[in-house]
Amino acid sequence: MSATSIRLHNCRKAFADGTVAVDDLSLEIQAGETLAILGPSGCGKTTTLRLIAGLERPDAGQVLFAGRDVTSLPIERRDVGMVFQNYALFPNLNVADNIGYGLKVRKMPRAERERRCAELLELVGLQGYGHRAVHELSGGQRQRVALARAVAPRPRVLLLDEPLAALDAQLRERLRSELGQLLRELAITAVFVTHDQGEAMALGDRILVMERGRIAQLATPRALYQQPANAFVANFIGTLNAFAVLGRTANGVQVNGGELPWSASELPGTLYCRPEHLQVTSAPGHVRGRLLGQFFQGAQSRLLVDVGGAQPLSVDSSDDRLHAPGDLINLAVEPQRVFSLNA
Numbered sequence: 001m002s003a004t005s006i007r008l009h010n011c012r013k014a015f016a017d018g019t020v021a022v023d024d025l026s027l028e029i030q031a032g033e034t035l036a037i038l039g040p041s042g043c044g045k046t047t048t049l050r051l052i053a054g055l056e057r058p059d060a061g062q063v064l065f066a067g068r069d070v071t072s073l074p075i076e077r078r079d080v081g082m083v084f085q086n087y088a089l090f091p092n093l094n095v096a097d098n099i100g101y102g103l104k105v106r107k108m109p110r111a112e113r114e115r116r117c118a119e120l121l122e123l124v125g126l127q128g129y130g131h132r133a134v135h136e137l138s139g140g141q142r143q144r145v146a147l148a149r150a151v152a153p154r155p156r157v158l159l160l161d162e163p164l165a166a167l168d169a170q171l172r173e174r175l176r177s178e179l180g181q182l183l184r185e186l187a188i189t190a191v192f193v194t195h196d197q198g199e200a201m202a203l204g205d206r207i208l209v210m211e212r213g214r215i216a217q218l219a220t221p222r223a224l225y226q227q228p229a230n231a232f233v234a235n236f237i238g239t240l241n242a243f244a245v246l247g248r249t250a251n252g253v254q255v256n257g258g259e260l261p262w263s264a265s266e267l268p269g270t271l272y273c274r275p276e277h278l279q280v281t282s283a284p285g286h287v288r289g290r291l292l293g294q295f296f297q298g299a300q301s302r303l304l305v306d307v308g309g310a311q312p313l314s315v316d317s318s319d320d321r322l323h324a325p326g327d328l329i330n331l332a333v334e335p336q337r338v339f340s341l342n343a
């Protein structure tokens with residue numbers, strides 16, 4: 001089955017208590033695209049996924065698959081595969097029977113089913129595990145079985161709700177890259193919900209950042225990071241330093257700890273820059289403050305510098321020099337790395 005585009009058109013979903021989980025949401029997901037849905041708890045990520053799945057019906061608006069209105073179709077008639085955080089495998093069936101379940105329901109002949117199961121076990125790196133009981137598998141292995149089961153019937157759309165959240169950090173990272181590989185191999189349209197920005201950036205062709213049931217921004221990971229639409233998105237993707245603007249100077253603006261380059265005629269209330277764009281310098285830089293701490297992270301260190309603002313500045317430095325807490329640190333920034341944002 002070839003991949004399918006998905007369109008949400010003015011979708012709204014409120015619950016009985018009046019909570020508006022999804023508020024007039026319109027977006028289009030290309031055929032074969034992987035869309036990550038990211039946002040704070042309660043912003044409507046899971047509800048959006050459930051609207052696409054057919055597990056919820058919108059109060060208003062339409063859901064279209066390849067241009068066809070599927071709004072009133074239940075999940076079993078939408079041709080979607082789903083993977084949940086908690087595996088949701090059948091505990092009384094072995095691995096092969098779990099994977100083959102959807103195929104059996106669709107009355108695929110046994111020999112063909114077995115062939116497809118073997119192919120899927122190989123795809124998820126579990127060759128020879130067909131006869132294992134579910135309780136004999138690790139968390140990561142269970143999640144691979146859940147994936148294999150979801151894609152076994154070759155669905156048009158794969159939906160994943162925090163698929164890696166239950167795994168420990170190391171395993172999550174490994175399975176993340178395996179999942180990315182798998183999604184590319186399957187060339188399936190995939191939508192996954194996560195609250196992990198690293199996961200969203202690594203797996204999503206585009207990321208939908210949601211805020212209170214609406215789109216805060218829908219863009220590629222790179223565009224979200226480099227051109228965040230507003231402060232909410234910028235704070236959600238990566239770390240952001242905020243400088244309250246205190247007034248104009250000859251070449252820029254006055255901020256806590258010094259002066260930032262700023263040539264635009266409008267004078268925003270806050271200016272921003274990313275931690276990797278602040279450079280520690282021995283010459284007088286733009287701002288100066290006292291080191292609160294230095295955290296070694298391997299290829300670079302994260303420095304926290306107090307310039308007297310509301311929050312200490314975060315600075316990423318690949319310079320190996322060790323500073324001591326309390327040291328005075330000079331920081332410089334290239335003018336084009338300083339930006340303002342809509343509130």
Ligand SMILES: Nc1ncnc2c1ncn2[C@@H]1O[C@H](COP(=O)(O)OP(=O)(O)OP(=O)(O)O)[C@@H](O)[C@H]1O
Pocket residue numbers: 015016017019020021039040041042043044045046047048195
């Ligand atoms: N069945 C329901 N009945 C009432 N309110 C609900 C129901 N399901 C979700 N909500 C509410 O709708 C809003 C959106 O919920 P949703 O689960 O979509 O958010 P989420 O972004 O996935 O959150 P999380 O990251 O915490 O899982 C929340 O305020 C939630 O409490």
